[in-house]
């Protein structure tokens with residue numbers, strides 16, 4: 001292994017507003033030696049996700065902040081290149097929450113083996129992984145869409161949103177997406193069968209555009225973005241509407257707190273439900289969710305896209321791209337080829 005180089009990405013200052021390259025440092029390090037019960041891993045794909053922005057702030061949340069001068073970490077698919085564990089062999093493919101590094105060590109409990117025969121390994125970071133499960137549980141448990149109802153989803157062409165819309169279609173709902181480019185609008189309508197899509201960047205009056213796209217009002221609003229887009233959707237709620245509150249990406253980089261319309265009145269007069277959730281709330285049911293998603297995928301009822309940026313050195317660009325809408329589907333970084341390929 002000694003001829004290989006190793007590098008990791010540290011968070012070296014906390015971003016104010018939109019993060020930039022200045023907040024991160026690429027540091028050359030030694031390839032670590034696995035201890036008894038550990039494996040040495042080569043990163044193949046890493047996932048960049050909007051929630052990571054929250055972890056860059058020093059504030060209390062559902063996960064602790066990233067520590068300064070420590071590697072950023074997240075979902076990673078890796079290959080075992082050396083094993084000192086009875087449970088893993090060289091060549092095994094695994095997934096875990098691991099540091100952004102070319103090589104790292106992990107204990108047996110920190111990673112889970114993947115079967116590349118079941119589905120492409122990258123799907124474990126997307127449609128069959130955390131984002132897919134977020135869509136599945138948030139929509140079905142909180143949104144509970146019924147046949148013929150109108151389901152609106154914002155961030156519709158992203159990893160979570162594109163899955164939400166398709167599951168809502170499987171359940172017989174009329175699906176309206178909100179996304180930020182014509183390419184995304186066309187994809188959602190023509191490839192995924194959304195009934196209508198509003199381009200929030202081009203719409204002008206978004207409330208009016210949504211009103212036209214939702215002539216029967218809104219029964220379920222899967223909120224990925226917050227801000228003015230959500231204000232507009234919430235003004236169109238039907239009686240007994242449900243809002244799975246999944247994300248607020250339009251607010252993650254604001255330097256000052258945003259004050260919008262007070263929505264409690266709308267919720268009250270419509271007997272509507274809004275409920276925040278974190279996908280890990282459903283951890284005990286992940287097996288069931290992944291099985292159903294996998295089955296829909298096999299049956300061709302679910303489709304997915306991945307936006308794969310090549311090269312570890314482009315990880316920060318890929319992460320920042322999430323806030324500029326550069327990704328269609330799940331944003332990934334390809335770091336290395338598996339040795340066997």
Ligand SMILES: NC(=O)c1ccc[n+]([C@@H]2O[C@H](COP(=O)([O-])OP(=O)(O)OC[C@H]3O[C@@H](n4cnc5c(N)ncnc54)[C@H](OP(=O)(O)O)[C@@H]3O)[C@@H](O)[C@H]2O)c1
Pocket residue numbers: 049050051130131134155156157158159160161178179180181184224225229245246247248249250251277278279280322323324325326327328329330331
């Ligand atoms: N609650 C949970 O457990 C959980 C789990 C996973 C994800 N989430 C949340 O779910 C949301 C989607 O996550 P994802 O992983 O699927 O990301 P994603 O949708 O694949 O990527 C982010 C997308 O958000 C849109 N966006 C960025 N800035 C925006 C803005 N200011 N206004 C409106 N849209 C904006 C962009 O698309 P456009 O081109 O359409 O702007 C971008 O492509 C995020 O808010 C994330 O934090 C929550």
